[in-house]
Amino acid sequence: MGGCCFSTALENDQTPQQPQTQQGERKNDESKKEEEVKNEGFENWPFTEFFRSDLTTENFSSDEIISENSEESPNVVYKGILSENLGFVAVKRFKITPYDHPDYFAEDAEEVGKLNHKRLVKLLGYCSDEDEALLVAEFMPNGTLAQRLFHQKNMDWSMRLRVAYHIAEALDYCNSAGFVSYSNLSAYSVLFDKDGDACLSSFGLVKEVVDVDRRTKRNVNTESVTYRFGTILVNLLTGIKFLPSQAPEMINGKDVTELMDPNLKGQFSRDDATLVLNLASECLQCEYKKSLITTELVATLEALQAKTQVQYLEMLRLERQHDVGASSSQQQQFEPSQAVPSSEMPEITKQHEREASSSSQTQHEH
Numbered sequence: 001m002g003g004c005c006f007s008t009a010l011e012n013d014q015t016p017q018q019p020q021t022q023q024g025e026r027k028n029d030e031s032k033k034e035e036e037v038k039n040e041g042f043e044n045w046p047f048t049e050f051f052r053s054d055l056t057t058e059n060f061s062s063d064e065i066i067s068e069n070s071e072e073s074p075n076v077v078y079k080g081i082l083s084e085n086l087g088f089v090a091v092k093r094f095k096i097t098p099y100d101h102p103d104y105f106a107e108d109a110e111e112v113g114k115l116n117h118k119r120l121v122k123l124l125g126y127c128s129d130e131d132e133a134l135l136v137a138e139f140m141p142n143g144t145l146a147q148r149l150f151h152q153k154n155m156d157w158s159m160r161l162r163v164a165y166h167i168a169e170a171l172d173y174c175n176s177a178g179f180v181s182y183s184n185l186s187a188y189s190v191l192f193d194k195d196g197d198a199c200l201s202s203f204g205l206v207k208e209v210v211d212v213d214r215r216t217k218r219n220v221n222t223e224s225v226t227y228r229f230g231t232i233l234v235n236l237l238t239g240i241k242f243l244p245s246q247a248p249e250m251i252n253g254k255d256v257t258e259l260m261d262p263n264l265k266g267q268f269s270r271d272d273a274t275l276v277l278n279l280a281s282e283c284l285q286c287e288y289k290k291s292l293i294t295t296e297l298v299a300t301l302e303a304l305q306a307k308t309q310v311q312y313l314e315m316l317r318l319e320r321q322h323d324v325g326a327s328s329s330q331q332q333q334f335e336p337s338q339a340v341p342s343s344e345m346p347e348i349t350k351q352h353e354r355e356a357s358s359s360s361q362t363q364h365e366h
Contacts, residue, residue, distance in 0.1 A: 042087065042138050047113035048125035049106065050136055055127065056081040057091055066090065068146060069188035077203070079139060088139035089124060092203045093132065105133050105206075112205045115177055119170035121191060123202040137202050142192035145232070149187060149261075150241045157268035160236040161305035163190065163198040164276065167232065168301050170200035171225060171293040179205050180291065185228035186244070187235045226292045230283025233276055239263055248284050251277060269311075272304055 057080040058064050067077035080091040109126040116122070127134040145163060148155045155163075167190055174182070182189075182204040189201045221227060222244045231247045234240075239261030242250060251259060256273045279297065286292050 042122055042124055045122065045124050047110055047123070048136075050125050050127040050134070052127055052129075052134075054083045055089070055091055055134070055136065056083070060093060067092075067188075068144065069184070069186060080136075088141075090121075090137045090139045090203075092135040092137070094134070109135060109206050112179070112202055115174065115179070115202065115205070117170060117173045119166045119197075119199050120173065121199050121202045123206075135203055135206060140191035140193050140199060140201075142194070142196055144188050144192070145190035145198065145235070146187040146241070148192075149235055149239050153239060153261075153263045155239075155263075157264055157272075158305070158308045158311075161272070161276070161301065161308050164233060164236055165298070165301040165305045166198040167200055168229065168293055168298045171229060172295060172298050174200075174205065175225075175291055175293055180225065181205075181207075182225050182228070183207070185225060185232070187232055187241075190232070224286065226283050226286040229293060230280045230286070233280035233283065234259075237261065237273065237276060237280070247280075251281060251284075269308065272308060275300075275304065 057078045060076075060078055064078045064080065065076055066079045067075075075092055075094050078091045078093065080089050081087070082089055105128050106126060109123065113123045113125065121140060122138045124136045124138065126136065171182075174180075183206075185204060189204055191199050191201055193199050227247075228244060231242075231244050234242075234247050234250055237256075238250065238259050240250070256270060256277050259277065260268060260273060279300070283292055
């Protein structure tokens, strides 16, 4: 197997226009690359021991880095391509080899590779030699929860509940399969697939080097899966990025309306938000090794997101009806020849009143 490859820094002797030109050329190259890659999916892909030559990562160029949370994990994730343009992949490169012996790393990776769930990103294989260790997984094209909450800031309440349900579903599956730990679970571990659904990264299931002395002697461990899921729930409520250890002080003694992300603009159910807050509080107080990510919790979140989804769709339907009505009224003002007979006016007026009343009630409930 091949060893490490390093990229060489560009010389800083170019004209001011050159970097822009290179950036444009890079975008063109990326577009061409998108067209060439088959991307037929990896649903039936067998777990594979890759050679370094099987993976194209532009020599681990910084331009290909897709990981964001360098504060918690020093390991870097790159966007790559499998040989013969079989598809885009995510390649996790460990700065420190996770195990004293390569066989242990391979065995652990292979166990994770056996997992198969629609809410868990598929681990395709690994690459290991004396110099470095790599994990290879499906590439998720629609970013992370952290990007949407902390930067784009455009996620509605219905989608937030859906994310909570999907990640709880993935964690419950992993727990039932014997994977009770997860390295640095956070909003950065939640990825969105081609359909826009939330999935849990499989990288965190492969053990990293952990200094046992870092573990606190308190009953509550901020590294436990349940605690970390609680921090994600607080992220979804507040839209705020914070250190995991700060999560309890974020919510203690606060009313749910004080916590809610202002980007939601009040479009949420207070009762539903209170339920999510209570779940988050329970998770943040959970004792080490005790898991609250159970089938019951998954069922609670499933029912919550399903109810909210129905309400959200109904609100959209009413808004569309209102927009159609408003457009029709404007058209009638500019087209007198198509005026509505006076005998039909009372019924139309009643219809608009009913729509306005329904829309007002829906907004009040949210």
